[in-house]
Structure formats: structure tokens, C-alpha cells
Amino acid sequence: MEHLLIGLIVTIAIATVVNVFLKKLDIPTVIGYIFTGLIITQFFDFGDHSKETLSHLAEFGIVFLMFTIGLEFSISHMRAMKKEVFVYGTLQVVLSGLLFTFLAHTIFDINIKSAIVVGMALSLSSTAIVLKVLNENGDIHTSYGRVTLGILLFQDLAVIPMLLMISIFTSENASISELLIHTLISALVVFIILFIIGKYFIERFFNWVTTSDSEEIFLASVILTVIAASVLAEHFGFSYSLGAFIAGMTIAETKYRYRIEADLVPFRDILLGIFFVTIGMQIDIGIVMDYGFIILALLVAIMFIKALVMLDAMQFFMQNRSALKSALALMQVGEFALAIFALARSNELISIQTNQIMIVTIVLSMILTPFILKNIKFLADMFFVEPTVLRDRALVSTGYKNHVIVCGYGPVGQKLVQRLQKNGILYVILEHDVKLVDQAIAKGEESIFLANAAQKSVLEHFNIKDSIAIVSAVNNPQQLRLICENIHSFEGNINSVVTVKNSSQEESIQDLNITQVINRRETITDLLANQICSFKKK
Numbered sequence: 001m002e003h004l005l006i007g008l009i010v011t012i013a014i015a016t017v018v019n020v021f022l023k024k025l026d027i028p029t030v031i032g033y034i035f036t037g038l039i040i041t042q043f044f045d046f047g048d049h050s051k052e053t054l055s056h057l058a059e060f061g062i063v064f065l066m067f068t069i070g071l072e073f074s075i076s077h078m079r080a081m082k083k084e085v086f087v088y089g090t091l092q093v094v095l096s097g098l099l100f101t102f103l104a105h106t107i108f109d110i111n112i113k114s115a116i117v118v119g120m121a122l123s124l125s126s127t128a129i130v131l132k133v134l135n136e137n138g139d140i141h142t143s144y145g146r147v148t149l150g151i152l153l154f155q156d157l158a159v160i161p162m163l164l165m166i167s168i169f170t171s172e173n174a175s176i177s178e179l180l181i182h183t184l185i186s187a188l189v190v191f192i193i194l195f196i197i198g199k200y201f202i203e204r205f206f207n208w209v210t211t212s213d214s215e216e217i218f219l220a221s222v223i224l225t226v227i228a229a230s231v232l233a234e235h236f237g238f239s240y241s242l243g244a245f246i247a248g249m250t251i252a253e254t255k256y257r258y259r260i261e262a263d264l265v266p267f268r269d270i271l272l273g274i275f276f277v278t279i280g281m282q283i284d285i286g287i288v289m290d291y292g293f294i295i296l297a298l299l300v301a302i303m304f305i306k307a308l309v310m311l312d313a314m315q316f317f318m319q320n321r322s323a324l325k326s327a328l329a330l331m332q333v334g335e336f337a338l339a340i341f342a343l344a345r346s347n348e349l350i351s352i353q354t355n356q357i358m359i360v361t362i363v364l365s366m367i368l369t370p371f372i373l374k375n376i377k378f379l380a381d382m383f384f385v386e387p388t389v390l391r392d393r394a395l396v397s398t399g400y401k402n403h404v405i406v407c408g409y410g411p412v413g414q415k416l417v418q419r420l421q422k423n424g425i426l427y428v429i430l431e432h433d434v435k436l437v438d439q440a441i442a443k444g445e446e447s448i449f450l451a452n453a454a455q456k457s458v459l460e461h462f463n464i465k466d467s468i469a470i471v472s473a474v475n476n477p478q479q480l481r482l483i484c485e486n487i488h489s490f491e492g493n494i495n496s497v498v499t500v501k502n503s504s505q506e507e508s509i510q511d512l513n514i515t516q517v518i519n520r521r522e523t524i525t526d527l528l529a530n531q532i533c534s535f536k537k538k
Contacts, residue, residue: 011277014039028370030129033273034363037280062128062275062335064268066156066241067226069131069149070248071261081150081478083317088147089154091313092330096123096306103305110350113169117344118358120162122302126334126366127152127241128275133373134329142452143318144325151330156245159336160187160238163343170347186236194229194243198250206256215263222260223267225251255511279335283363287356298361303368307331321384325376332365332372400428401466407453407483408474409436412499416473417445428462454482456489469495469515477505488512 018039019032101119104110110118130148131140139145164183202225209221226244233243251257288295307327314323338359345355372379404420406413409431420427429448431437440448451458453472464470464487472483480498487496497516500506506519 010044011036011040011274015273015277028133028374029273030132030276030370031367033276034280034367037277038283038285039280040277041281041283042285062241062272063226063230063244064264064271065128065131067244067248068261068264068268070245070250071252071257081146081153084147084150085154088314088317089151089158092151092310093120093123093155093158095313096309099305099309100302110354114344114349117162117166117169117340117349118354120158120165121337121340121344121358122306122333124155124159124334124337124340125152125306125330126332126369127156128272128335129332129366129369130329130373132272133370137373139373139376144322144329147314147318147322147326148329151326153245155334156242156336159340160242162340163237166340166343166347166349169349183237186238190233190236190238190243191246193232194246194250198229198247202250203254203256206254218259219263222264253511275335279338279363279366282338282359284356284360287360291357291360295357295361295364298357299364302333302361303331303365306333321380324380324383328372328376328379332369333362334366337362400426400463402426403428403463403467405430405453405459405462405464405467405470407470407472409433409440409448410473410475413471413473416471425468430458430462454479454486456486459486459490464490464494465492467494469497472496472498475501477508480505481508484509484512484514487514 015033015036018036019029022032022035023029097120099119100122101115104118105112105115108115130152134140134145134148140149160183205225206218206221209218212218225247229243229247230240231243233246234240251260307330310327310330311323314326317323318326341350341355341358341362344350345352350358403426406416406420406427406429409417409429413429413431417427417429427447429440429445430451430453431440431448432450432452432454434450437448437450449462451462453459453474459470470487472480472487474480474483480500484496484498487494494515496514497518498509498514500509500517500519503519506517509517
């Protein structure tokens with residue numbers, strides 16, 4: 001126990017010093033934690049027990065990350081994201097996995113079973129690093145951010161059959177049909193418990209906990225929920241993180257979502273730091289020295305191939321620029337690949353040498369990822385230049401007060417703006433479609449900005465708290481829900497008007513604190529204008 005505590009103290013001390021120094025150079029903390037792990041392996045001997053304990057703590061970093069991501073994406077969001085998860089995710093994993101399998105078998109002469117394991121493992125990307133940086137950058141709700149998230153979620157699901165595949169390849173007794181049936185039954189049990197029971201029990205449970213009027217009891221109940229869901233999923237053969245993600249999605253349907261998210265973020269980031277430390281501890285300097293050129297060649301080849309496959313597949317579904325950003329975000333190999341290689345090595349599907357080379361290559365790809373994501377706009381501009389003639393002004397300081405924020409500049413938004421102009425009401429338009437912004441500015445509209453109202457920071461930037469009202473006139477139901485959730489998250493009495501196309505959209509936001517929902521398209525502009533004028537008179 002004493003040895004473990006000393007190990008934790010040394011780890012935290014080194015991580016603090018390294019990150020303070022790197023932050024001055026504007027280098028992400030993820031890199032600092034990985035370097036901390038590398039330093040520890042070179043200068044300290046914690047012993048296998050302490051390293052194992054750190055690894056267990058690190059797993060909870062991923063667990064709490066996936067839980068908080070689950071809070072951002074409720075069950076209704078997942079339905080809206082089915083294309084990103086199941087179509088784009090399947091394309092990325094299958095195409096990348098098959099190509100890497102082919103290369104491993106033909107070029108490196110690895111036997112077919114081992115080549116399949118290597119190929120499928122290399123198709124995975126780093127959920128922990130990518131989602132952490134996307135959250136920090138505020139890109140999680142952008143077009144490429146949502147595609148990236150959807151694919152990462154599918155990859156997490158794909159880990160299950162990949163681990164099952166290793167069991168099939170090495171099993172001498174159990175039949176394939178028995179393993180598949182067992183996995184399917186387990187999946188049904190997990191989803192029934194976490195979705196069905198969770199849906200009807202979880203909010204009542206937190207209602208009861210809050211009667212104690214104690215922050216620490218509330219936080220303890222949240223941690224209990226996360227760990228219980230994770231252990232349940234693991235018990236049935238799935239990853240801890242999948243159970244945590246489903247738990248987060250369940251709680252996202254409740255009124256406690258924002259409070260829980262705010263309470264857990266610091267706790268999550270500390271545990272994630274430990275996870276990245278353990279990643280750094282897996283770097284073997286001896287392997288790097290002996291196989292440096294091979295590792296470098298593999299690193300470049302793997303990342304280039306993953307990006308190219310992703311770009312080629314996604315350009316048929318989205319703009320080239322967004323496809324490139326998604327490809328760049330997912331070009332690394334992730335932490336679950338390390339687990340797959342470890343299991344494959346223990347079952348003697350790959351050699352010790354191959355395992356060590358792949359570990360170092362994967363970790364180096366993860367180290368490069370924060371720098372790629374931080375400069376992703378610059379990298380995208382090198383291939384697909386974004387038109388900026390009319391939009392350099394995108395997020396300037398507005399200084400607006402007593403104004404109306406109009407989210408969306410489609411037909412409804414344009415008619416509303418005309419009425420606001422006639423009534424002499426100050427307004428600002430937030431539109432994330434490049435073409436609409438360019439067209440409006442070309443016509444002389446000075447109050448339109450290229451901005452995504454689905455990001456809370458954008459609404460803060462345009463002074464939502466000092467506005468007369470905020471109006472959502474977007475057509476995309478997914479975007480609509482996100483905007484309404486952001487409006488709901490602000491404290492205070494904010495006048496909000498939301499237009500919907502049908503009763504289904506209206507039902508999707510009825511749990512949020514929206515002042516007025518308008519569901520009559522034939523008179524929608526008049527209703528909107530009258531509603532805004534009534535706010536102004538008040």
C-alpha cells in the first residue's frame with residue numbers, strides 16, 4: 001500500500017511539473033501525461049503490483065469519459081445518429097480492417113488468423129484522446145465532430161466481436177455458434193437492464209437522493225451509477241466503457257444531466273490523466289532504438305492508409321473538407337487496439353516482437369493526435385481551401401444587448417428578419433451553412449455570423465442572457481434539439497421561441513424549458529414576429 005501511494009505521489013508530481021512546462025509551449029496536457037509515463041518507466045521502479053493498480057485506475061478514466069459523452073447524446077440523439085454510427089462506422093472499420101489484413105498477410109507474411117487480428121485492431125482509433133480534444137475545442141457538435149463521434153461509438157461496439165474473434169481463433173472446445181449465441185443473449189440482457197429498467201428507475205432514484213440536500217451524497221450516487229453500469233456490462237463480456245456510455249445516455253433523458261456533467265468533469269479529467277500516464281509507460285525505449293526505422297515507416301503508413309480509406313469512403317456522403325477533417329481525426333490507432341494486441345499475444349496469435357513494435361507504433365500515433373486535431377483547420381486548408389472572402393468576420397465581438405438571436409437563416413429565418421427590420425428590433429443571425437452566410441453578406445446583411453448555435457459557447461458569445469429573445473428557425477431535428485438543450489442549460493429567464501415542422505419535433509423538445517413552441521407553418525412568420533414584439537414590450 002505504501003509503495004502504491006509513493007507511486008501515485010511521484011506520478012502526480014511529475015505530471016504537474018511536465019504539464020506546467022508544456023502548457024507554456026501550448027502543448028496539450030495529454031502529451032504531458034504520456035511523457036510522464038515514459039519518464040516513470042525510465043527512472044522509477046513501481047513494481048508490477050503498482051503498475052497494475054494504476055492501470056485499473058486508468059480504466060475508470062475511459063469509463064467516466066464515455067459516461068459524460070453519453071450525457072451529451074441521449075437515446076433520441078442516437079436514433080438521429082444512426083447513419084454516423086452504423087453506416088459510416090461500418091464502412092470505416094470494415095474497409096480499413098480488410099485492407100490492413102491483406103497487407104499484413106501478403107507483405108509481412110503473417111498467417112491469416114493473426115493478420116485478421118492485426119488488421120481489425122489497426123482499424124480502431126483513440127476514443128479517449130479524440131473525444132477529449134474535440135470537447136476541449138468545442139468541435140464535438142460540428143459536422144466532422146459528429147461523424148467522428150459516430151464512428152468512434154461504432155468502433156467501441158466493434159471491439160466486442162473482435163475480442164470474440166480471438167476467442168474463436170484460439171478455442172478448441174466451444175463451438176462458434178455457442179459463442180455467438182452467448183454474446184447475443186448477453187447483449188440483450190445488458191440493453192434491457194440499462195435501457196428499460198434504467199429509464200423508469202434512474203430519475204426516481206436521483207429524485208430520492210436529492211431529498212438529502214447533500215452534494216457529496218448526490219456525487220456518490222452518480223459514481224455508483226457509473227460503476228454499476230460498467231461492471232454490469234463487463235460481467236456480460238462487454239467493455240466497461242460501453243456500459244458507462246449507455247448509462248450516460250439513460251441519464252441524458254433526465255433533468256439531472258447538466259448537474260451531473262458539471263460535477264463529474266474534474267473527476268473524469270484526473271482519471272483520464274492516469275490513463276494517459278499508463279499509455280506512456282508502455283513505450284519501450286529499447287524497442288524504439290532497435291526498430292526505429294520500422295516503427296517510423298509503420299507509423300506513417302498506417303496513419304496515411306487510415307486517412308486515405310476514410311476520405312475515399314466519406315466523400316460520397318459529405319463535403320470533401322468535412323470528410324478530410326474526419327479522416328484526420330481518426331487516422332491514429334487507439335487504446336482498445338492495445339488491449340486486443342495484449343490478448344492476442346497472451347493467446348500466442350502474435351509474437352512478442354510484433355506486439356512490442358505495434359505497441360510503440362500505436363502510442364506514437366496517439367501522441368501525434370492532439371497536434372493534428374489542434375491544427376485540423378490548417379491541415380484541411382492545405383487540400384480544400386475554405387472560402388473566406390466574405391466570412392473573416394465570423395466570430396467577432398458583438399457587444400449586442402437587448403437583441404434577438406435568430407438561429408438559422410432558411411426561409412423562415414429570412415422572413416422573420418424582414419419583420420424584425422420593419423419593427424426596428426435589433427437582431428443577430430447565427431447560421432452554420434457557409435453558402436447561406438456568403439449569400440446574405442453579399443446582399444448587404446451585416447448582422448449574420450458564421451456560427452453553430454448548437455454550441456453553448458457560441459450562445460454565450462452573442463450574449464444570450466442579455467437578449468430580448470432567442471429564436472430557433474432550423475429545420476434539422478438533431479440541430480434543433482441541441483440548440484434547445486443549450487438554451488435550457490442557461491440559468492435565468494430567457495425568452496425562447498422554437499419553430500417545429502411536426503408534432504414529432506415538438507415532442508422531442510417538450511422536456512426542455514422553451515417559452516414558446518410554434519407548430520403552424522402557414523402563419524409561422526406572423527406568430528414569430530408578434531411573439532418577439534410582446535417580449536420587447538415586457
